[in-house]
Amino acid sequence: MKRLFSVAMALCISTALLAQQQTPGWKGKFEQLDQALPTPNSYRTGSGAPGPAYWQQRADYVINVEVDDKTQMLTGSETITYYNNSPEALRYLWLQLDQNIFGDQNMTDATETGVVGDSASVLVFGYMSGVRVSDYKGGYTIKAVKDAVGKALPYTINKTMMRVDLPAPLKTGEKFTFGVDWSYKEYDRQVFSGRGGYEFFPEDGNYVYTFAQWFPRMCVFDDFEGWQNKQFLGMGEFALTFGNYKVKITVPSDHIVGASGVLVNAKDVLSKTQLERYELAKKTTDKPVFIVTAEEAAQKEKTKATTKSTWEFSADNVRDFAFAHSRKFIWDAMAVKIGDKTPVAMSLYPKEGNPLWERESTKAIKNALEVYSERTIQYPYPVAYSVHTANQGMEYPMICFNGGRPNKDGSYSQQKLFDMVMVVVHEVGHNFFPMIINSDERQWTWMDEGLNTFLEKETMRVRYPALAGTRGTPKGIVPFMKGERSQMRPIMANSDDMRGQEFGPNGYTKPSAALTLLRETVMGPELFDKAFKEYAERWAFKHPKPADFFRSMEDASAVDLDWFWRGWFYTTDNVDVELDEVKWFKLKSETIDPEKKAVKAKQGDLNAKKDGKATDFGAGPEEFTLVNTPDQLYGEFKSRVDDNAVKQKLSNKNIYQLKFKNKGGLVTPLVIEWTYKDGSKEIERIPAEVWRINENEITKVFVKEKEVTNIVIDPNFELADVDVNNNAFPKKATESKVDQFKKNNN
Ligand SMILES: [Zn+2]
Numbered sequence: 001m002k003r004l005f006s007v008a009m010a011l012c013i014s015t016a017l018l019a020q021q022q023t024p025g026w027k028g029k030f031e032q033l034d035q036a037l038p039t040p041n042s043y044r045t046g047s048g049a050p051g052p053a054y055w056q057q058r059a060d061y062v063i064n065v066e067v068d069d070k071t072q073m074l075t076g077s078e079t080i081t082y083y084n085n086s087p088e089a090l091r092y093l094w095l096q097l098d099q100n101i102f103g104d105q106n107m108t109d110a111t112e113t114g115v116v117g118d119s120a121s122v123l124v125f126g127y128m129s130g131v132r133v134s135d136y137k138g139g140y141t142i143k144a145v146k147d148a149v150g151k152a153l154p155y156t157i158n159k160t161m162m163r164v165d166l167p168a169p170l171k172t173g174e175k176f177t178f179g180v181d182w183s184y185k186e187y188d189r190q191v192f193s194g195r196g197g198y199e200f201f202p203e204d205g206n207y208v209y210t211f212a213q214w215f216p217r218m219c220v221f222d223d224f225e226g227w228q229n230k231q232f233l234g235m236g237e238f239a240l241t242f243g244n245y246k247v248k249i250t251v252p253s254d255h256i257v258g259a260s261g262v263l264v265n266a267k268d269v270l271s272k273t274q275l276e277r278y279e280l281a282k283k284t285t286d287k288p289v290f291i292v293t294a295e296e297a298a299q300k301e302k303t304k305a306t307t308k309s310t311w312e313f314s315a316d317n318v319r320d321f322a323f324a325h326s327r328k329f330i331w332d333a334m335a336v337k338i339g340d341k342t343p344v345a346m347s348l349y350p351k352e353g354n355p356l357w358e359r360e361s362t363k364a365i366k367n368a369l370e371v372y373s374e375r376t377i378q379y380p381y382p383v384a385y386s387v388h389t390a391n392q393g394m395e396y397p398m399i400c401f402n403g404g405r406p407n408k409d410g411s412y413s414q415q416k417l418f419d420m421v422m423v424v425v426h427e428v429g430h431n432f433f434p435m436i437i438n439s440d441e442r443q444w445t446w447m448d449e450g451l452n453t454f455l456e457k458e459t460m461r462v463r464y465p466a467l468a469g470t471r472g473t474p475k476g477i478v479p480f481m482k483g484e485r486s487q488m489r490p491i492m493a494n495s496d497d498m499r500g501q502e503f504g505p506n507g508y509t510k511p512s513a514a515l516t517l518l519r520e521t522v523m524g525p526e527l528f529d530k531a532f533k534e535y536a537e538r539w540a541f542k543h544p545k546p547a548d549f550f551r552s553m554e555d556a557s558a559v560d561l562d563w564f565w566r567g568w569f570y571t572t573d574n575v576d577v578e579l580d581e582v583k584w585f586k587l588k589s590e591t592i593d594p595e596k597k598a599v600k601a602k603q604g605d606l607n608a609k610k611d612g613k614a615t616d617f618g619a620g621p622e623e624f625t626l627v628n629t630p631d632q633l634y635g636e637f638k639s640r641v642d643d644n645a646v647k648q649k650l651s652n653k654n655i656y657q658l659k660f661k662n663k664g665g666l667v668t669p670l671v672i673e674w675t676y677k678d679g680s681k682e683i684e685r686i687p688a689e690v691w692r693i694n695e696n697e698i699t700k701v702f703v704k705e706k707e708v709t710n711i712v713i714d715p716n717f718e719l720a721d722v723d724v725n726n727n728a729f730p731k732k733a734t735e736s737k738v739d740q741f742k743k744n745n746n
Pocket residue numbers: 426427430449452
């Protein structure tokens with residue numbers, strides 16, 4: 001006991017010394033994330049779940065809006081009822097005026113950079129050389145801000161934000177009702193790209209409208225940062241409060257309207273035939289039913305109604321509201337069985353979308369709803385629209401605007417088919433992230449785009465195996481991750497602070513690749529799927545933050561992932577494992593008395609050396625001997641381990657000593673493919689914790705029955721290893737892997 005005690009004491013002291021030396025600025029790859037994450041509290045717990053005191057605000061909207069088809073003017077008035085569920089009294093409210101990004105005073109124009117002659121982006125963002133070149137004058141005209149009895153409220157506009165001062169502090173548990181009247185001229189999406197806008201079709205003189213960020217919307221006020229009133233610059237999307245909506249949309253009476261909600265006055269706005277088809281679609285689950293056929297839509301294109309219709313929609317527990325309308329719309333719909341619900345999947349598209357859209361859109365909605373519901377929560381809303389627009393992909397609750405337009409003669413490539421299906425799946429998928437699992441997009445693009453791209457990729461893999469490619473996979477992210485790291489920002493960078501070329505990878509495909517690696521290689525599908533679902537269930541209809549995701553994934557799986565989040569989300573390191581050295585041994589049968597012979601490390605070197613290292617197995621194994629366990633190691637024990645039995649276990653085995661170097665910086669699991677002399681193969685998986693003592697270089701011993709002829713690291717490209725040239729032994733085998741890699745990437 002005395003001796004054991006002293007060893008334990010020594011261990012304690014050395015650990016304490018080590019901790020003292022390493023704590024300041026220690027950035028070990030396995031250092032826990034504690035200091036980087038917010039301290040858990042009663043609002044958000046250390047498990048990653050909403051805490052017992054979690055609260056969130058609510059905003060209900062009643063809106064009347066009219067769109068003028070001649071002038072493209074939108075005129076609206078809204079009544080907002082804001083519920084203060086926070087523990088503090090509020091003296092003012094903040095609203096988002098996103099359309100002001102097109103107004104006179106906006107930070108986007110002021111901070112857009114470029115060089116003279118840099119004109120490539122003029123068509124899609126309205127900028128040339130960083131200078132706005134369109135004559136379009138957008139932005140809100142705020143006509144009135146008033147309380148429930150019509151008395152004007154003081155307000156201050158700061159670019160894309162508006163502060164409304166309250167007549168008296170709004171206390172905890174109280175609500176405040178007020179109104180805003182406004183108008184603005186919608187923009188041409190051909191010039192400004194963007195999330196809404198209109199498209200004009202010169203051949204028939206008609207428009208397709210998609211209205212997004214079209215009304216003054218409440219900012220989020222939460223426990224994490226108070227008001228989220230960071231300016232809208234263009235890239236960082238939205239942070240929004242849940243509430244119920246009643247929206248009346250007035251348009252020319254020959255237009256078809258789709259929106260974030262259920263149509264509540266179908267009998268007022270649809271013809272008798274349309275209404276019958278609409279009712280039939282709600283009960284049909286095998287194929288879409290046409291509510292407006294291509295022929296009927298083509299007929300409508302020829303004339304313009306002079307009367308108006310008002311379409312009324314209702315939506316409960318949504319964070320936003322968008323709508324689309326056109327007289328060009330073909331409309332098909334079918335019911336989708338999701339658990340005990342049958343939401344209606346609907347597509348609206350001009351003839352320019354066909355034949356692709358009538359074939360694939362509603363089917364893609366169905367596939368997305370089914371796969372996402374299985375992996376997260378059951379789709380809770382009664383409808384899901386997919387609207388066809390050119391070169392677009394934008395999501396709102398229950399409705400999204402999607403590109404994927406065939407050539408004029410109706411033909412389309414396999415790539416176009418993939419793009420179209422993928423964008424519908426992706427944007428419908430956004431119903432879950434961030435519309436329901438309501439993250440703050442302005443801060444963290446990855447929390448909605450990354451998680452959503454991951455499930456989009458999973459939907460494509462499961463439902464469209466013939467189309468699915470490498471988008472969002474570890475293999476697909478290699479070209480980005482092998483780029484110049486000093487120029488990159490990590491995934492955790494703010495949405496507006498990334499360069500254009502890294503916004504897509506950092507927001508979408510890198511987090512998706514990381515989650516794929518997590519599912520397939522680090523955690524395994526069973527643990528990953530359980531934990532991912534847990535996160536979704538915990539935060540459905542709430543406001544999660546990054547730590548809530550990181551913590552939930554660990555909490556529900558018993559897998560320590562701090563090293564993973566630290567490396568993949570907070571740094572720009574990449575995975576590059578080098579199989580630096582291979583040695584081969586066989587055990588000699590002779591016994592050595594430890595008292596008589598000093599033990600020396602064996603070399604195990606193989607021949608055909610290059611730079612002092614073997615390049616193949618040609619030289620055969622080196623024999624080595626094992627020393628019997630010395631007496632003093634037994635201490636006070638009376639019995640002895642059977643050294644001969646231990647040696648028996650190892651005799652005739654092939655013993656390989658592999659040295660790995662971490663050249664990319666990210667610690668990673670190892671996937672090793674062993675090829676044996678008889679041609680058989682074995683895949684062996686080593687957890688990333690193999691690097692926990694030495695993050696840069698490790699040596700590990702493997703015992704194999706059969707003789708090995710080839711060793712390849714990451715044979716199936718699941719680790720996102722950016723350089724496969726240093727992944728194999730014998731070295732020559734790498735060439736064929738490179739060829740294979742090139743072939744697979746073409
Ligand atoms: Zn997206």
